[in-house]
Amino acid sequence: MADKQLEATHAAAAFQKTWFNDLRRRVFEERQPYALVQADVPFELFDLLDVPAVSNQWWAALIAARRQAPPYLDAMRADGLHEGLCRYCSLGYASTRYRGVQEPPWGGLPTPRLLCARLTCDCIQRVFTLWAVALGVELFEIDHPGASDLPVRWWELGRHEWRSLVEPHRLAFVVATLERLVERLEVISGRRLDRDALRRRLELVNLQEEIFDEVRALIARAPEAPVRMTEQITNVMATQWVRGSDWAIAHARALRDEVQHRVDAGVAACPGERARLMWVGAGLWHDTGFYTEFEESHRAVFVWSMYLAFGPDGYIRYGLDDPMAALASRTASFNEYLHNPPWAAEWIVEQAREHRIDGALVLRPRSMKPAATGRLFIERALEEAGIPVLPIEADVVDARAWDPVAARTAVRTFLDSRVIA
């Protein structure tokens, strides 16, 4: 991976490692319960009830980034789990089931008290059930009712009109489920959820995402992108896992100030920028160097991914008289907006225009089939908007079939023939 350009990125990476080591210490030495959860569950409830939550996707990305995924993936294959099954959401499970194949990153996950997952893709229920059995812990499922009302420009409703974004019966269902989750967490932690504290926390989440909105605008409007996409992701995700906390707010501000300073000083991630690229899909965690590979050869810089942009558009909820309903309105559809029609294509095209994108690389995930849906709608919409598209077939955690040389060659050809030409 390329050198980090921002101080904030160093701070975010250091915070994550410290946070995880502290979690291990608290779990092992103080026997504090913690939860292993999917990235789209409401972390705020866990944090407020003092049950720290570790994101499954973060753990998978960490394993992949440290190039430790292949032994687990080979073990899955040897166990008869076919190659079409999702590797991203199951890599954590594999690190438990096949724990003997290698030493895991950072000492490994301690045994959690609870697993929690939204049942989005069909595989989630299976993977988390098996994981819960392997760990000998309970699983809390947040079922995922399907949307029938499909507002196209969802990001314009989410902040102020979130009640109209989710049908009343779906909202009520998710509220009821989250109330049960709270009951379960209260039993585990021995504490009661303070509803005023929840409201205050969501106000702080709003504040954090407003700051991210400023960062996004700075990046979109600057003559040349001041921050690489990879550094955006590191900073944003370290913050989102503990969103609304003192550290998260302080870090979001530090990031914004540093980006503002770079813009004011005319500092670019890739001076002499000739092409602005967007990455559509989950990050290529096993080869993040891919994203900076074309800066020197083509002055092409990745400017946009969903990770920063979804913060302000997906999380902010104003009007917190019923904070649980506001939280449920975010939880109810969450990652559908990122992939599926009609939501994803409209949003991504709008984002591409705002960020003056010259070309889009769209992930064609090999094994993450549900995340692969909507891709053709997105590719078509971008091309119709005049933005050239290069599909990239890859698995975000499985490097075994990834040909880094061929992929880079394809991008260079794309840049030469369709973007910079």
Next chain:
Amino acid sequence: MTTSAAIATLTDAFEDPSTDGGATDHALPVAAISWPTVPIEIIRAAGLRPVVIRGDSASTPLADARLEADVFPNRVRQLVEAVLAGRLRRTACVVLPRTSDPDYKAFLYLRELVRRDAATLRAPILLFDLLQSDGPDVRAYDAARTRDLFATLASLVQRSASADDVRDAIARANTARASMRRLLALRRGAPRVAGAEVLPLIGAFWRLAPDDYAALAGEAADMLDRRPPLEGPRVMLAGAPVDGPQLHAAIESHGAIVVAEPGPWGSEAAGEDIVSGDDPFAAIADRYRRQAIGPRTPLATVRQRMQPLMNDVDAVVVVTPPDDTAFGWDYPCLRAWLEALHLPHLCLFGDPSVPPGPEAHERIAALVAAARERTGTRHG
């Protein structure tokens, strides 16, 4: 009608939903359904005729341009192809259930294709949001969604239908299920009917009016019951449910008999009767939630339903279509069961709606030979 004509009528209804079948419901408006977890009792009580779309070996070029490869099952590709080709222009509505992610995504896709004028379908595209997890809020949610589907459909065809109509539809479907159970019984022990022959007779349940089905299936069962038992190892299909007899035919061409398969088109089709009780909507929702074997069925339920079936077979073929995201996770457990039972098995990768190729046939032949050896050892 002669009994052989009963078999022919059931088979025709299964293979071509445009046939008249028993003809008592021929004039009713059609609800095209992507998978039989949309309750036919609700469809019929509202005044429509369900046509459940199945996988097929026909190519789907229009759908292939819109649907990502290896994500959607064949049946969904066939449905989207039919919409894009304008073959569903006379359909009153299209209903897709939430019981799999591909069905839900296909609902979103179809709505988007219509919104973007890429499809000319005028009929509404509806989602039946049946959840299958075990949470305490799920039953009430499912009952409400079932009630809502009924109201939507009745309004669509401008029919004044009531809960009593639903109770009547339940009673008729239960009668049809009773006839179906007679067909299913012919597969147990020493089977009297091959899987490729009986699957269409079972599957016609989802397409014919229940009264017609009950009579025809009863007649078919009478005739089949007079046949001598079939020889050959008994094979069960495990893994993803199939909705056609292509794989059965391939396996049976090697001298085995397919006697069980999970899912609503096969040995799980009859399931339990629905007991109307005070709230027929809740009864229907609860029954479909519990009985539907699919990718969102809780793992424990799948295992509970599969395990007893394995006690009466000689070999197992694990079906793994390219779109599988769920059933493959249970393979290590399934393999352990099979090894404990000393049952030979085979994992077949590929679209079960398309006849398998030569390599798959070779593997099937080897499996059947192993099963034959096992049964020979066991019997004597």
